[in-house]
Amino acid sequence: MFAKILAIKNICSYNEAMSTEMTNNYIEEYTTQEKLQILADAAKYDVACTSSGSDRRGKKGELGNAAACGICHSFASDGRCISLLKILMTNHCVYDCKYCINRASNDVKRATFTPQEICELTVEFYKRNYIEGLFLSSGVLKNPTYTMEKMCETLLLLRTKYHFNGYIHVKTIPGASDELLAAAGYLADRISVNMELPTEEGLRTLAPNKTMQTILDPMGKVRNTIASHRMAIGKSAHMERSKGNQFLKQSIFGTESKKQFADGLVKEKEAVLGTENVVRDDVGAYGSIDQGKNHGTGSGGSVTGETDVQNTIANLAAKMNGTVLDSALTWDNAYQLAPLDMSKLKRRFAPAGQSTQMIIGATGESDYTLLQTTQQLYQGFDLKRVFYSAYIPLNEDKVLPQIGTPPPLLREHRLYQADWLLRFYGFQAGELLSEEKPNFNELVDPKCDWALRHLEQFPVEVMRADYETLLKVPGIGYKSASRIVKARRLGSLDYAALKKMGVVLKRAIYFITCGGRQMYPTKLQEDYILRNIMDGKEMLPAGVKVPSYEQLSLFDDPRFSV
Numbered sequence: 001m002f003a004k005i006l007a008i009k010n011i012c013s014y015n016e017a018m019s020t021e022m023t024n025n026y027i028e029e030y031t032t033q034e035k036l037q038i039l040a041d042a043a044k045y046d047v048a049c050t051s052s053g054s055d056r057r058g059k060k061g062e063l064g065n066a067a068a069c070g071i072c073h074s075f076a077s078d079g080r081c082i083s084l085l086k087i088l089m090t091n092h093c094v095y096d097c098k099y100c101i102n103r104a105s106n107d108v109k110r111a112t113f114t115p116q117e118i119c120e121l122t123v124e125f126y127k128r129n130y131i132e133g134l135f136l137s138s139g140v141l142k143n144p145t146y147t148m149e150k151m152c153e154t155l156l157l158l159r160t161k162y163h164f165n166g167y168i169h170v171k172t173i174p175g176a177s178d179e180l181l182a183a184a185g186y187l188a189d190r191i192s193v194n195m196e197l198p199t200e201e202g203l204r205t206l207a208p209n210k211t212m213q214t215i216l217d218p219m220g221k222v223r224n225t226i227a228s229h230r231m232a233i234g235k236s237a238h239m240e241r242s243k244g245n246q247f248l249k250q251s252i253f254g255t256e257s258k259k260q261f262a263d264g265l266v267k268e269k270e271a272v273l274g275t276e277n278v279v280r281d282d283v284g285a286y287g288s289i290d291q292g293k294n295h296g297t298g299s300g301g302s303v304t305g306e307t308d309v310q311n312t313i314a315n316l317a318a319k320m321n322g323t324v325l326d327s328a329l330t331w332d333n334a335y336q337l338a339p340l341d342m343s344k345l346k347r348r349f350a351p352a353g354q355s356t357q358m359i360i361g362a363t364g365e366s367d368y369t370l371l372q373t374t375q376q377l378y379q380g381f382d383l384k385r386v387f388y389s390a391y392i393p394l395n396e397d398k399v400l401p402q403i404g405t406p407p408p409l410l411r412e413h414r415l416y417q418a419d420w421l422l423r424f425y426g427f428q429a430g431e432l433l434s435e436e437k438p439n440f441n442e443l444v445d446p447k448c449d450w451a452l453r454h455l456e457q458f459p460v461e462v463m464r465a466d467y468e469t470l471l472k473v474p475g476i477g478y479k480s481a482s483r484i485v486k487a488r489r490l491g492s493l494d495y496a497a498l499k500k501m502g503v504v505l506k507r508a509i510y511f512i513t514c515g516g517r518q519m520y521p522t523k524l525q526e527d528y529i530l531r532n533i534m535d536g537k538e539m540l541p542a543g544v545k546v547p548s549y550e551q552l553s554l555f556d557d558p559r560f561s562v
Helices: 002-007 009-015 032-045 115-127 144-159 178-187 200-206 212-232 258-273 306-319 367-381 409-424 446-452 467-471 478-487 495-500 526-535
Strands: 019-023 026-030 072-075 081-088 133-137 167-171 190-192 354-360 385-390
Touching: 026 032, 032 081, 032 115, 072 133, 081 115, 081 167, 115 133, 115 144, 133 144, 144 167, 144 178, 167 178, 178 190, 178 212, 212 354, 212 367, 354 367, 354 409, 367 385, 367 409, 385 409, 409 446, 446 526, 467 478, 478 495
Parallel strands: 081 133, 133 167, 167 190, 190 354, 354 385
Antiparallel strands: 019 026, 072 081
16 A cells, blocks of 8 residues: 555655755655655554544535545544555654664664645645545654654644644654643544553563553543543543444443542553552542643643643744644633633544554563453543554564564454454453463454353353343354344244344354254364364464364264254
């Protein structure tokens, strides 16, 4: 996809003049097209394929919108695929993370976009209908605050001078000031703080310039600011993830009081950092989530005051040769109200929520550790998504897998499936895995792997089982489970009806009965079920070797058993 972008040379024809700038002692003399080639390629390791979650429509006189089907792919709030220009602002970096191709010690081509260049690229690509939004990340240039300021300048230019109304996902820089973090939230649709590694020990080993504290603190601040805005307009403090799963009575996203909402941050940080590293103030975890005129910016997750954010954006505009702020960014004197009525704000704070990314395979953490951290992030920080990125060995280092080691793509896929079970199926991380069984069987999906280890809970009678129980059956998704619950009120069901409802019978027949009968006489044995599922040609990536199981005989085939 990046090759396709680079092939369109006329997009960059407007800025063929050579630009020279001194950054981190590197002299850059690249055209915009050459910068695009370097920085688009450098951005491919940031994972960002997700629903935008934003419903802002197009406006007269504005470019783009974040709701229409609107180089990487994401999804609009109505489910349609949209394209994003995915680039780094710079691949210069003062950090020396061992896993990163752009680390300071690597000898690679370095380039830096100016805010003006990013805006022109975005608009030119949009006008040609190649993209509908922007994904912007960056290396750390000089220091986190300086880098974040340049990124905010870029977003401000796009929203004001260029009137860009499309979807923007920005990766923030841990360690930047609270005001710049909040400004980014008001200017973008989704913001991310990359965790990269699930444990403090992993960060110490591979990313000595980062700490878990500097990563979790901005996550807490973003969570509380999003919650305050949602509560101010009468919505739940929590992000909405599963509108279609209304029958699920209880999951890890249950309704919480304000105190429980704040306490979730403490529990998460205690689990990751240890009790002695967690600071708690008088109001709750990391400051208040209540509405007020000027929230403090104390340890961890308080809401940055809107007056501070407005001043920050005004200061950015002043540095940009007097750029006039667009009316969409003003606060209508809302900050003069007591208490602050954030429903008066013309821009919502990060309406598409926040996300993070964890690298898979660079360190030795088990699937159980990764899922536990994922669940704690969902519960404690209300993340919209946690992304997993299979580590591709690019750097020589004794603590990393050797160059040439295949990336764990199948493991990444299984973790995404398990993440789906956490978010939409009511599973807990401790149910799916344990310290005794810390990793998934990669040959089958995680729900099937769980069911094979809990055969005592099967078979399930579909005419009587409650919704939560149906969700745990391999081959039954949350949509088909809800259809079963509705349809069985009107009459009895059979296997033909289940198939029409979307039940994947090649998996489900081993774990269910319908009207007290199995579809075929089958054995409720782990080896027997696994053999038959694998004989059904489970979709696996090329090159994955399936271990040989006992030969399936005619008498073991469920189609011929008597």
